Amino acid sequence: MASSHNLAKFMITGLFGVVISSTALSADIAHKLRNNTQENTTTENYFELGLGLGIGRAPSLTDDDDKWAGGTLIINGSYNWNGFFVEKYGESGDPLLIGYNAYENENWSLDFVMGPKFGGLHFIDKFKELDDRNSSTMFGARLTGYLGDNVVQLSLKHDISGNSHGTLASALIGRNWQVRNWNFHSLVGVQFFDSRLNDYYYGINENEAQRTQFTQYNPGSNFNATAEVGVTYPITENWVFRSTARFRTISDADMDSPLFETTRSTAMSLTTSLTYVF
Amino acid sequence: MLTLLRIKKIKIVLLIRYLIASTCLMMASNVYASSADNTITTNTAQLEVSPKKCIALRKGQKCYLEVTFSWQHSQVSDYCLVNITTNETMKCWQHQNKGEFSFDFQSRLSNDFALRSQDSTSNLAQTRIPVAWVYKSSKRAKSTWRLF
Numbered sequence: 001m002a003s004s005h006n007l008a009k010f011m012i013t014g015l016f017g018v019v020i021s022s023t024a025l026s027a028d029i030a031h032k033l034r035n036n037t038q039e040n041t042t043t044e045n046y047f048e049l050g051l052g053l054g055i056g057r058a059p060s061l062t063d064d065d066d067k068w069a070g071g072t073l074i075i076n077g078s079y080n081w082n083g084f085f086v087e088k089y090g091e092s093g094d095p096l097l098i099g100y101n102a103y104e105n106e107n108w109s110l111d112f113v114m115g116p117k118f119g120g121l122h123f124i125d126k127f128k129e130l131d132d133r134n135s136s137t138m139f140g141a142r143l144t145g146y147l148g149d150n151v152v153q154l155s156l157k158h159d160i161s162g163n164s165h166g167t168l169a170s171a172l173i174g175r176n177w178q179v180r181n182w183n184f185h186s187l188v189g190v191q192f193f194d195s196r197l198n199d200y201y202y203g204i205n206e207n208e209a210q211r212t213q214f215t216q217y218n219p220g221s222n223f224n225a226t227a228e229v230g231v232t233y234p235i236t237e238n239w240v241f242r243s244t245a246r247f248r249t250i251s252d253a254d255m256d257s258p259l260f261e262t263t264r265s266t267a268m269s270l271t272t273s274l275t276y277v278f
Numbered sequence: 279m280l281t282l283l284r285i286k287k288i289k290i291v292l293l294i295r296y297l298i299a300s301t302c303l304m305m306a307s308n309v310y311a312s313s314a315d316n317t318i319t320t321n322t323a324q325l326e327v328s329p330k331k332c333i334a335l336r337k338g339q340k341c342y343l344e345v346t347f348s349w350q351h352s353q354v355s356d357y358c359l360v361n362i363t364t365n366e367t368m369k370c371w372q373h374q375n376k377g378e379f380s381f382d383f384q385s386r387l388s389n390d391f392a393l394r395s396q397d398s399t400s401n402l403a404q405t406r407i408p409v410a411w412v413y414k415s416s417k418r419a420k421s422t423w424r425l426f
Contacts, residue, residue, distance in 0.1 A: 180342040234335045
């Protein structure tokens, strides 16, 4: 089991890492691929709880070591009613998503979605003097296509909370294949973070620079590439095993931020989980 | 006095009739029981499959399971293992009263299996491989615009 130090480090990497990241392999395409859903299906109503363990290398806000290891509680679920849905997928970069399915046919599905994204910094002592980085409420559209054996997902979201005023876009393509009862999937994609998003979470404004040791920093926009491969196996009707390897690039716009203690141009992780589906 | 004697006589007759009837019934039921026991003994068949259940991740997905059927019958004869769901004969045995058969089960649905005499369509024993899944999913409509 991970030590508390490692666990904290993992959580920090996980929470703030989302900003830089693109662990955010937009949610449900990963979920759809994991469930071996190659056709347009409704979001299932279900709930699951589990434990996950992971190791990886990523930039760190607090440590001079880029390696992390730890465990996490997994809470997944979705509920669909008359086109409205609530999703919470552990494999997603979106902590919680509510949405409405506006259009669907055999091959395409268009959803309007809204949910909180990105975390704050105030839980780390060395950032206490900085302005709060509050969560953004990203609202936008998500188009999912089922093209042969591939699933594509395009999304465009904008912060409507007034915190970051940022815009996030992503294009992802993936596929799955079944080897007996083992369900493999792969996913590649690119994400775009606009300058307002980067500036709010990674920037240091003039006032902050004056009252802290951090130097002023105003990042521009950036693209991150991301890839993942994973496997999902149903152990019983209720227990599911998952394992995923992820890789992503991290742009200079993120890594030049004085907030980081350790920087890297890439991040990678290997996670394994066991969940109970109710 | 005479009346009393007559009543007693009638009672004794009734009692004797009752005893005779009961004895006959008991004898008859014993005969039936032994006859039934013989039927069960002569036609006992067992069919089992292991492991029992095939688990897929999602409803509608093909499920894979290596299974072994084992059967036995009290009489030596020619028997076949039949997949009742697909109406497919999987394996036949000649002059046997027991057997085993390993099989790579692949199906999206639960399948029923039976042991039959080779030249018969009646099932001597039956078993099932249920296909279960973790996540349910249902196909969306062909083309729909929604406005609440």
